[in-house]
Amino acid sequence: MQGMNETIDFFANKVFFISFGQIVFMFLACFLCLLYGKYKTGLLVSYFFIFYWGFVSNRLYWMELFGDSGIGLMMYFFSATSVALMGVISFFQHDH
Numbered sequence: 001m002q003g004m005n006e007t008i009d010f011f012a013n014k015v016f017f018i019s020f021g022q023i024v025f026m027f028l029a030c031f032l033c034l035l036y037g038k039y040k041t042g043l044l045v046s047y048f049f050i051f052y053w054g055f056v057s058n059r060l061y062w063m064e065l066f067g068d069s070g071i072g073l074m075m076y077f078f079s080a081t082s083v084a085l086m087g088v089i090s091f092f093q094h095d096h
Helices: 002-012 018-035 039-056 061-065 072-091
Strands: none
Touching: 002 061, 018 039, 039 061, 061 072
């Protein structure tokens, strides 16, 4: 229970800005993907938007969190890139 309270306090004290236009564009793109049955494409679109919002647009926050040491930042980037690569590879599989 202690860990949950610390996590809630951590996120309650942070401010992340996401443009309303970007949110509408993401929902519209995902809606169209679902409407036309392109589920893998919709998942990739939502992943890349979340990656952009979490990493690219909030890069100053991550630089402040990890400090001058880029090891944590590089681990975050390579793990997100590997997940994106797996998503792109799965997009080209037709038997699943």
